[in-house]
Amino acid sequence: MSDFQERFKQHEKKLTETDYFQRAYTSALYNKNWKNHIDDISKIKGFKGLQALPFTSAGDLRRTWEAHTIEEIILTDIVAWWYCTSGSMGNKKWIPWTYADYNRAQGAIGKIILQHLKPEDRLMSIILPPPFLSGSSPFRILDGTATLGHPIEQLAMAPEYLQDSFGLLMRRQPTAILGTPSFMLRIADEIAQRAPEILSMQAKEKKSAKLRIASAVTKAVKIKPKLVFKKMRVGFFGAEPLDPFRKAIEDQWGIEAFDIYAFTEGYGGGYECSAHNGLHFPNFNGLIEIIPEKELEKEENDPNYKPQTIIIHEAEVGLKGEIVLTDFKDALPLVRYRIRDLVEVVAVGDCSCGEDSPRLKIHGRTDNVINLGVIRLSSIIFDQFLRKDFKSGAVKLWEVLVSRDGYKPKISLTIEPEFIKNEEEFRKDLFESLHSFDIFQRGYDNELFIFDEIKFVDNLKLEIYGQGKSRTIRYDPGFFKEIKFK
């Protein structure tokens, strides 16, 4: 039996022989929801028991946080770390981890990172504070690699303070990067614009007259990061799909790029190996189920339909569907949590890298979310902010088209008004309303996306799906294509 299949035998044993389900049942997150679906929790066992339970959604998590005390939700007295998930709804969701939960994940993280890094490597981590991403990754990588005997040097910084860190980065010359793809291109942009300044810094560092002259004459020359960080060799990228950015990043930074898919909600992320054929999901401390596309369709047409799933150890190549996560955290396990990302199984069995866990490709979100990479905006929130009480006009219907301008995502908003008193003012009111939403504001002010001029039309035709639901968010096919970066 392969290591991966053996792992699933252990998982099934855990779900059969321990009080895993009974324990989770005591949390307010699951209690009421499960009560409506099962008669006797003590009879719920193994994979079969798991698949009989209802799914858990981000909405369940949010509603539970609003209606219950923390003590009614968590299962331990002591928590070590609260992870924040950005929450496209604006409400942050906080996930508790105990110290044992944290430690249990370290070995896996260390093993994955040390496949590509040597003890002498130095990792430059651009970490985004909440609400974008949990900023714990450098600590976890340091602990994870140290657990295996080779702590990797971390040069961690928040993007807002990159300028302050530049001196250290130039002198300490990192060899690896951890960041989000679009942000690493933003930085490449910045380095290009600051070329003269950077060359003169380099000249000072190296006491080179040649570089000093170059800095004086290259006022308009764009330099690539790989000329500044010559020791850079690999990079790890998460929070948004790497593929559209991969070539541009590899070219700009002079590295081999690897995709990472992490759940802030829990264990069980995926990583790309040197075969670069999908992401391995080793399922170390939890397990993944997939809701096949056909089942999703049935659910879309009948909201009461309960979709069937396939557990990942039984999945075959070609299976496409939505990913569902169950994990074994003590503080609050996730049980059948719908991540709302579509995936495809691209390989199973032995891989050239030596691992035998299945490889998945991530195809993006299934729900009505404006996904701009590091920023995710829910259509429900968008709707609320567009339907405020404006004197200048009112919205009847709206639609967002997500496309790309260079490497930056672009939002084009089209509106069919109920009435307009003053077009210019209405445009201004609508924008100001959206801008008052904190996630939108941070993304817009930090130039992480472009907001197109709002268009008004007389008759907006929205795409209808399922039971007469209309789709308000569309993606231009070009959004998923490889980007050009000059």
Ligand SMILES: [Zn+2]
């Ligand atoms: Zn592999």
